[in-house]
Amino acid sequence: xxxxxxxxxxxxxxxxxxxxxxxxxxxxxxxxxxxxxxxxxxxxxxxxxxxxxxxxxxxxxxxxxxxxxxxxxxxxxxxxxxxxxxxxxxxxxxxxxxxxxxxxxxxxxxxxxxxxxxxxxxxxxxxxxxxxxxxxxxxxxxxxxxxxxxxxx
Numbered sequence: 001x002x003x004x005x006x007x008x009x010x011x012x013x014x015x016x017x018x019x020x021x022x023x024x025x026x027x028x029x030x031x032x033x034x035x036x037x038x039x040x041x042x043x044x045x046x047x048x049x050x051x052x053x054x055x056x057x058x059x060x061x062x063x064x065x066x067x068x069x070x071x072x073x074x075x076x077x078x079x080x081x082x083x084x085x086x087x088x089x090x091x092x093x094x095x096x097x098x099x100x101x102x103x104x105x106x107x108x109x110x111x112x113x114x115x116x117x118x119x120x121x122x123x124x125x126x127x128x129x130x131x132x133x134x135x136x137x138x139x140x141x142x143x144x145x146x147x148x149x150x151x152x153x
Contacts, residue, residue: 005087006080006147030055033084041078044134046071048092053079058086069097070131073149078135081146101150111139118150127151 033055041051041062048071052063060079066072072092080088103114111125119127129139131151136142 006085006145034060037079037082037085040082041075044074044078046074046078048072048075051075051092055085058084059089060085060087061089061091063091064093066092066094069094069100070149070151073100074132074135077132077147077149081135100152103148103150105142105144105146105148107144109142109144111142114148114150119153124153127153 034053037055037060038051038053041048041053047067048064050064052061054061060082062075062079066075072090072094075092076088076090079085101118103109103118105114111128112122115125115128116122125139128148128150129136131149136148142148
């Protein structure tokens with residue numbers, strides 16, 4: 001699936017300040033960070049099997065199998081939208097599907113505005129919201145630097 005870039009200082013704060021800084025220099029901290037990301041992805045209930053997570057120098061590599069392209073993409077977003085992560089190399093295997101677009105949230109963005117941009121209809125924001133669950137808990141809770149899936153209609 002490829003390599004995805006993320007903003008290092010935006011996202012879920014899973015590591016704590018000391019662990020995030022140490023993860024850049026220490027191999028054992030990288031293993032702790034990988035374990036935290038693994039647990040966070042598991043909480044999303046995506047149906048992944050044999051999930052492998054490696055964290056080093058801000059880069060996460062994901063391996064395993066997903067029941068769908070959507071589940072694999074959500075795993076990438078869950079890993080990438082974590083503070084301290086700059087890239088996600090997605091090596092998760094999944095059945096063939098359609099290509100999905102992504103949107104990097106900027107200041108002032110709303111799901112309605114994003115829906116208008118991609119679909120031409122602001123009222124289609126629930127499609128984007130549903131495509132990004134469970135990482136999104138509410139349509140109004142998006143933040144700059146977050147990466148969102150924009151599924152085809």
